[in-house]
Amino acid sequence: MLYAQTRLWIVLAWTGLFASAPAQPVRLNLGMNEKAIEQVIASKILLQIYNRAQLDAHVQALPAARSNKNLLDGLLDGEVARVQIYVDKNPTLVKVTPAYYHLTTTAFARSGSGISVKSKNDLARFRVGYVRGIAHAESISEGLEKLDVIGTYEQMYKMLEHDRIDIAIDADVNGQTRAKAMGYSDIVAVGSLATLELFHILHPSQSSLAPKIGSTIVAMKKSGELERLVRQYENEAIQQGVAR
DSSP: OHHHHHHHHHHHHHHHHHHHSOOOOOEEEEEEETTOHHHHHHHHHHHHHHHHTTOEEEEEEEOHHHHHHHHHTTSSSEEEEEOHHHHHHOTTSEEEEEEEEEEEEEEEEETTSOOOOSSHHHHTTSOEEEETTOHHHHHHHTTOSSEEEESOHHHHHHHHHTTSOSEEEEEHHHHHHHHHHTTOTTEEEEEEEEEEEEEEEEOGGGGGGHHHHHHHHHHHHHHTHHHHHHHHHHHHHHHHOSOO
16 A cells, blocks of 8 residues: 555656646748758847747758748748748738848949949840849849749859849948959849838747747837847858858
């Protein structure tokens, strides 16, 4: 009898111990558009947001179009940062609000070309290129007749340098950093076309996390922490050079 009571006490004690142990957060697998500086910056900011929200995430760099497909197929739990245009084209996905970063869609050309653009209408006269799967660049280029959809940033800037296109459409910080890293000192920004907010995206299966992440973003904005992180990671990215 005593043995049975002792054994029962041990079982209950161990059960209570495990029940009281804090649950480890599930690690989410997130996609990030590869080799884009603004995505590297956004991923660092987002991981800090996750940390404040007591969540965990792993970021995987992928071609933009593949990241989109993997998320739609349920192979990813979310994506680091996408613009509203992307959300509009993928209505089944969950947009976490508010936005936590931004990008400026920018036109790049060779210095001395005399090219200057202020709006999408100005692009119609030129041969324009953008990288496949980049929603903000695709949107600003939609409907243009002289248009190249290119596989990688390296290919796009080589085409620009060798006069196969007149304008490359890219995010401002990414284009400036990448052209410099490739040794193309004659490639410069020739016009800002749009400034767009960047949102964290979740697969519908993770939609319950959206309010928690969103409220954490709001708190970090109010405290000034988010702005500090943006400045810190932008400076680091520009100093370190292009994303690998």
